[in-house]
Amino acid sequence: MSTLHIQNLHVEIEGKEILKGVDLTVSSGEIHALMGPNGNGKSTLLAAIMGHPKYTVTQGSIHFDDKDVLAMPVNERAKLGLFLGMQYPMEISGVTNSDFLKAALNSRRTTPIPLFTFIRTLEKAVDSLQMKSDLAHRYVNEGFSGGEKKRNEILQMILLEPKIAMLDEIDSGLDVDAMKIVASAINEQALKMQTGLIIVSHYERFYQLIQPTHVHVILDGRIVLSGKSDLVNRIDTEGYDWIAQQYGVQIIKEVKTRPVTVTTLGTCAVKERGME
Amino acid sequence: MTELSLKQGSNRLALAQDTHITTLPDTTHSLVVDFSGEVNASLKVNLAVGSTLDMFCFNTADALEMDETYALEKDAVLNLSYGDLTIGDTKRSVQIDLQGTGSSVQLNSATLISKNTDLRYQFSHKAQHTLGNMKNFAVMVKDGNLSLYAIGHIEKTAAFSETHQSTRVLNLEGSKKAAVYPHLIIDNNEVQASHAESTGQMDEDHLYYLQSRGLNEAQAIRLMVKGYLSSVTDSITDEALKALILEKIDQKVEEIC
Numbered sequence: 001m002s003t004l005h006i007q008n009l010h011v012e013i014e015g016k017e018i019l020k021g022v023d024l025t026v027s028s029g030e031i032h033a034l035m036g037p038n039g040n041g042k043s044t045l046l047a048a049i050m051g052h053p054k055y056t057v058t059q060g061s062i063h064f065d066d067k068d069v070l071a072m073p074v075n076e077r078a079k080l081g082l083f084l085g086m087q088y089p090m091e092i093s094g095v096t097n098s099d100f101l102k103a104a105l106n107s108r109r110t111t112p113i114p115l116f117t118f119i120r121t122l123e124k125a126v127d128s129l130q131m132k133s134d135l136a137h138r139y140v141n142e143g144f145s146g147g148e149k150k151r152n153e154i155l156q157m158i159l160l161e162p163k164i165a166m167l168d169e170i171d172s173g174l175d176v177d178a179m180k181i182v183a184s185a186i187n188e189q190a191l192k193m194q195t196g197l198i199i200v201s202h203y204e205r206f207y208q209l210i211q212p213t214h215v216h217v218i219l220d221g222r223i224v225l226s227g228k229s230d231l232v233n234r235i236d237t238e239g240y241d242w243i244a245q246q247y248g249v250q251i252i253k254e255v256k257t258r259p260v261t262v263t264t265l266g267t268c269a270v271k272e273r274g275m276e
Numbered sequence: 277m278t279e280l281s282l283k284q285g286s287n288r289l290a291l292a293q294d295t296h297i298t299t300l301p302d303t304t305h306s307l308v309v310d311f312s313g314e315v316n317a318s319l320k321v322n323l324a325v326g327s328t329l330d331m332f333c334f335n336t337a338d339a340l341e342m343d344e345t346y347a348l349e350k351d352a353v354l355n356l357s358y359g360d361l362t363i364g365d366t367k368r369s370v371q372i373d374l375q376g377t378g379s380s381v382q383l384n385s386a387t388l389i390s391k392n393t394d395l396r397y398q399f400s401h402k403a404q405h406t407l408g409n410m411k412n413f414a415v416m417v418k419d420g421n422l423s424l425y426a427i428g429h430i431e432k433t434a435a436f437s438e439t440h441q442s443t444r445v446l447n448l449e450g451s452k453k454a455a456v457y458p459h460l461i462i463d464n465n466e467v468q469a470s471h472a473e474s475t476g477q478m479d480e481d482h483l484y485y486l487q488s489r490g491l492n493e494a495q496a497i498r499l500m501v502k503g504y505l506s507s508v509t510d511s512i513t514d515e516a517l518k519a520l521i522l523e524k525i526d527q528k529v530e531e532i533c
C-alpha cells in the first residue's frame with residue numbers, strides 16, 4: 001500500500017503562479033479523475049509531481065509514503081514508483097525503443113535484465129496494446145502517429161510497473177477502438193499491481209472505460225470540488241460554469257500562443273564567390 | 277602508393293599508407309576502411325562508369341591526417357560514411373568530384389570530438405544532373421575543438437544539379453569550440469541547393485523525458501549521444517558490420533562521456 005500525499009501545493013512557471021494551493025491524496029488501488037477546463041492547472045500538477053525543470057514549487061509539499069518527493073531528482077521519483085504518461089511524448093531520434101526501455105528497466109535493477117526476459121516482457125506488452133511488432137527497433141516516438149505515441153506511453157507504464165501512474169490526456173489522439181484497447185490494458189495493469197491512478201481526460205467516454213473512484217475539478221489552480229463518478233456525467237452535460245458560480249471561482253481561459261516557426265536555414269542560400 | 281582494384285561485393289582494408297582505389301564499371305562494391313595507430317596518408321578513389329561503392333571509414337586512430345579525393349564517372353554512386361571514434365587529433369580533407377553526368381554522392385559523418393578535429397568536406401559538381409547530399413553529426417565532449425568546412429560547389433557546367441548539406445553539433449559540458457563553415461557556391465542558375473546547421477546543448481525536454489523513466493542524467497546523455505552517432509550506420513546493410521560499429525560506439529561513449 002502506497003500513498004501520494006500532496007499538501008497546499010503552489011507552483012509557478014516562468015514567474016506566473018498556476019497552482020494556488022492543491023491538496024490531494026492518492027493511494028494504491030484508487031483511480032482519481034482530474035477534470036477542469038484547459039489552462040487551469042491539471043497538467044501543471046502532474047508535471048510538478050514528476051519534477052519537470054520548468055515548474056517551480058514555491059510552497060507546499062509532496063510526499064510518497066514518508067519520502068519527500070520534492071527533494072528528489074526526476075529519475076529518483078521514477079524509481080520510487082511514480083510514472084507520468086505524457087500528453088506530448090518526446091520524439092528522440094537515434095535512440096531505439098529497445099535501448100530506451102532496457103535502460104529504463106535497468107535503472108531499477110542491480111543487474112541488467114536478461115535479454116530473453118526483456119524480449120518476452122516487451123512482446124507481451126506490445127501484444128496487449130496491439131502495437132506493431134517492429135516497435136523495438138524504431139526510434140523513440142519518431143514518426144509515430146498521435147495514437148501510437150500514446151500507446152507507447154502505456155507500454156512503458158506496463159513495463160515499469162509504477163505504484164502511482166499519472167496519465168495526462170492519454171486518450172487524446174486515440175480512436176474509439178484504440179481507446180478501448182488502451183483502457184483495458186490500463187485496467188488490467190491497475191488491477192494486477194494495485195496501481196494508484198491519476199487520470200486527466202476531457203471525455204466522459206474514457207471515464208466509462210476506466211471508472212474513477214474519485215473525481216476532482218481543478219479551477220484556477222485549486223481543487224474546488226471533489227466527488228464520485230457521477231460528477232463526470234454532470235460535467236459532461238452541464239460544463240464547468242455551475243461549479244465556478246457555486247464556489248465563486250474564475251475559470252482561467254487558456255491563452256493559445258502562436259507557435260513560432262524555428263528555422264535553422266541560414267540567410268544565404270546562394271553564396272558569393274571568393275570564399276576560402 | 278598501394279594500388280587496389282576492388283572486387284565485386286565486400287572488401288576490407290586497413291589503411292596505413294598512400295592508396296589508390298578503383299572500382300569496376302557497372303558493379304556494386306562495399307568497402308570498410310579501418311584506421312588505427314598513427315595514420316598520415318592520402319587516398320584516391322576512382323569510381324568507374326555506372327559503379328556503386330558503399331564505403332565506411334572507421335577511425336579509431338591515435339592520430340589521423342588524411343587527404344582524400346574521389347572522382348565519380350558517369351552514373352557512379354558513392355555512399356560514403358565516416359565514423360570517428362578516436363580520442364586523438366583528426367585532420368581530414370575530402371574532395372569529391374562529380375565529374376560524370378548523373379553521378380551522385382551521399383556523405384554521412386558521425387564524429388565524437390575530444391581533441392582537435394579539423395574537417396573539410398567538399399562536393400564539386402562538374403557535370404549535369406549530379407546530386408550531392410551531406411549529413412554531419414558531431415558530438416563535442418570535454419576538451420573538444422572542432423573546425424568543419426562543408427562546401428557544395430556547383431560549377432557552370434553542372435546544370436540541373438542538386439547539392440544539399442546539414443550539420444548538427446551537440447555540445448556537452450567542457451567542450452571548447454565548435455566552428456562550422458557551411459558554403460554553397462553556385463555558378464549555374466538551373467540548380468537546387470540547401471544547407472542547414474544547428475549547434476546546441478542537449479535538449480532539456482528530451483533529458484526530462486528519459487529521466488522521468490528512471491535514467492539519471494549521465495545515463496540519459498549517453499543514450500542520446502549513442503543515438504546521435506549511431507545514425508551513421510543507417511545506410512550500412514551488412515548487419516555484422518553494423519553491430520560491430522554500434523558496439524564500438526557504445527564502448528567509446530561509455531569511456532568518454
